[in-house]
Amino acid sequence: MEFLSYLIIGVSLGSVYAIIALGYTMVYGIAKMLNFAHGDVIMVGGYISLLSMTSLGLPWWAGVLLAILVCTVLGVVIEGLAYKPLRASPSLAVLITAIGVSYFLQNAAQLLWGASPMSYTPIVSGSLPVGGLSISYISLVTIVMCVVIMTALTLFTEKTRMGKAMRACSEDKGAAQLMGINVNRTISLTFAIGSALAAIAGVLLCSFNTSLMPTTGSMPGIKAFTAAVFGGIGSIPGALLGGVLLGIIESLAKAYISTQLANSIVFAVLIVTLLVRPAGLLGKYVPEKV
Amino acid sequence: MEHLLKVENINVYYGAIHAIKDVSFHVDAGEVVTLIGANGAGKSTTLQTISGLLRSRSGGIEFNGESIGRLPPHRIVERGLAQVPEGRRIFLQMSVQENLEMGAFTRRGGVSEEELERVFEQFPRLKERRRQIAGTLSGGEQQMLAIGRALMSRPQLLMLDEPSMGLAPILVEQIFEIIGKLHRSGTTILLVEQNAQMALSVADRAYVMETGRIGLSGTGRELAESDLVKKAYLGG
Numbered sequence: 001m002e003f004l005s006y007l008i009i010g011v012s013l014g015s016v017y018a019i020i021a022l023g024y025t026m027v028y029g030i031a032k033m034l035n036f037a038h039g040d041v042i043m044v045g046g047y048i049s050l051l052s053m054t055s056l057g058l059p060w061w062a063g064v065l066l067a068i069l070v071c072t073v074l075g076v077v078i079e080g081l082a083y084k085p086l087r088a089s090p091s092l093a094v095l096i097t098a099i100g101v102s103y104f105l106q107n108a109a110q111l112l113w114g115a116s117p118m119s120y121t122p123i124v125s126g127s128l129p130v131g132g133l134s135i136s137y138i139s140l141v142t143i144v145m146c147v148v149i150m151t152a153l154t155l156f157t158e159k160t161r162m163g164k165a166m167r168a169c170s171e172d173k174g175a176a177q178l179m180g181i182n183v184n185r186t187i188s189l190t191f192a193i194g195s196a197l198a199a200i201a202g203v204l205l206c207s208f209n210t211s212l213m214p215t216t217g218s219m220p221g222i223k224a225f226t227a228a229v230f231g232g233i234g235s236i237p238g239a240l241l242g243g244v245l246l247g248i249i250e251s252l253a254k255a256y257i258s259t260q261l262a263n264s265i266v267f268a269v270l271i272v273t274l275l276v277r278p279a280g281l282l283g284k285y286v287p288e289k290v
Numbered sequence: 291m292e293h294l295l296k297v298e299n300i301n302v303y304y305g306a307i308h309a310i311k312d313v314s315f316h317v318d319a320g321e322v323v324t325l326i327g328a329n330g331a332g333k334s335t336t337l338q339t340i341s342g343l344l345r346s347r348s349g350g351i352e353f354n355g356e357s358i359g360r361l362p363p364h365r366i367v368e369r370g371l372a373q374v375p376e377g378r379r380i381f382l383q384m385s386v387q388e389n390l391e392m393g394a395f396t397r398r399g400g401v402s403e404e405e406l407e408r409v410f411e412q413f414p415r416l417k418e419r420r421r422q423i424a425g426t427l428s429g430g431e432q433q434m435l436a437i438g439r440a441l442m443s444r445p446q447l448l449m450l451d452e453p454s455m456g457l458a459p460i461l462v463e464q465i466f467e468i469i470g471k472l473h474r475s476g477t478t479i480l481l482v483e484q485n486a487q488m489a490l491s492v493a494d495r496a497y498v499m500e501t502g503r504i505g506l507s508g509t510g511r512e513l514a515e516s517d518l519v520k521k522a523y524l525g526g
């Protein structure tokens with residue numbers, strides 16, 4: 001019984017990681033870069049939703065929509081100003097820029113909203129008794145959101161013209177351009193989607209933690225990045241699998257081994273997995289035909 | 291008559307390397323024109339510049355009377371100029387049909403079954419394999435997919451960059467048969483090849499490229515019979 005409740009906590013935590021990991025994976029897939037600032041966009045989403053409820057007095061759903069809107073624009077602006085000029089630069093330059101953007105966002109948040117934690121009212125509260133267990137509504141909402149997002153994104157990339165164009169760009173930008181695909185616009189769209197997801201993840205994460213500060217996004221960001229690599233970076237199902245497994249491992253490690261060691265255990269599992277499967281669990285190698 | 295494609299005095303650089311030097315040529319509607327030359331002569335660089343993937347520092351490129359030298363690649367495709375790049379560059383992780391759909395990306399309405407049928411008629415092998423992942427096709431099938439994909443945009447000018455590269459002789463024959471068929475059906479083609487003999491046999495006119503410049507030019511037959519070309523490219 002106890003095990004089951006830790007498992008459910010793990011799955012819902014993992015669902016948040018999965019939603020964040022999706023942003024990493026989609027951006028990596030298309031721009032071949034690690035957007036280190038992704039975690040901080042989550043934090044911005046948290047603040048926007050919180051402040052629109054507390055300062056603007058908006059209902060929670062309007063706060064969530066506003067957070068999604070602001071983060072989408074923020075993601076596109078970050079890409080356009082910071083990353084796009086570096087399209088042809090070495091990947092190390094892009095990585096360092098991304099770290100810079102991450103610190104910029106954290107410091108801007110500190111300047112705007114202060115360094116001390118604010119308390120965050122979860123968008124839903126209470127829990128559902130099931131047998132001897134009680135499952136919090138926020139866990140259920142998170143898991144459902146994750147399933148909905150995964151399904152929508154999979155349908156988008158598999159079935160729609162723009163989704164297919166996105167896959168084409170992630171495979172070969174030059175060839176995609178020769179098809180008449182506007183690669184810059186496709187990359188912007190990817191950042192927009194990833195950042196919108198980050199806003200949703202921000203709301204869910206803050207609802208779990210019931211608090212928020214400028215560095216809130218950074219650790220979950222790194223863990224979600226780990227999840228994306230663990231599942232196979234560039235792969236959408238990989239992000240889901242990696243995120244959920246990571247959440248479960250973390251939750252069980254906290255419950256049965258040690259709270260302090262939980263993060264170390266998570267990263268140790270990643271390292272062992274990558275030693276055995278360098279492309280991650282669902283990462284694929286496509287042999288090139290000559 | 292106005293040329294369909296007019297390339298005038300283009301100069302293309304890779305950093306400090308001056309890869310294309312004052313290159314000029316033209317293609318008229320309905321022609322098959324070939325650009326032959328040894329490895330590294332600058333043929334692919336020329337095609338990439340026409341497609342907008344690289345920029346010329348001077349000179350100009352006109353297509354249908356409109357200057358396209360400053361347009362981004364996707365705008366150039368929209369104007370009816372398609373390229374089958376060197377090494378095929380099909381989307382290996384996408385299905386055959388999805389590759390064809392990407393070829394029709396500029397035609398916003400989506401892809402009709404008739405549209406696909408039109409390409410499948412030319413390449414029946416692709417029809418059998420339409421749901422297959424492109425990475426699992428053989429080299430010859432991949433080349434056919436690359437050509438079929440470019441045709442999906444209904445180009446006014448089709449540029450092919452070494453379509454015979456890496457293929458067995460029998461497949462090379464097939465590819466050139468296809469080029470001949472496209473020509474007879476009215477498609478205008480700019481063909482880049484190292485296989486000069488085959489290229490000259492299908493071409494109306496030809497240009498010979500050497501270290502970034504165009505040296506000789508003439509009709510396909512003239513060049514096939516020219517001593518210089520025979521010596522340099524036809525092993526005679």
Ligand SMILES: Nc1ncnc2c1ncn2[C@@H]1O[C@H](COP(=O)(O)OP(=O)(O)O)[C@@H](O)[C@H]1O
Nearest residue numbers: 304307309327328329330331332333334335336
């Ligand atoms: N990306 C590149 N960077 C630097 N030099 C290049 C690049 N691509 C081609 N070159 C050089 O430009 C010249 C022309 O190359 P290319 O157009 O590929 O020739 P071809 O297609 O005729 O074999 C060659 O000397 C080649 O080494």
Ligand SMILES: [Mg+2]
Nearest residue numbers: 333334335376
């Ligand atoms: Mg070449």
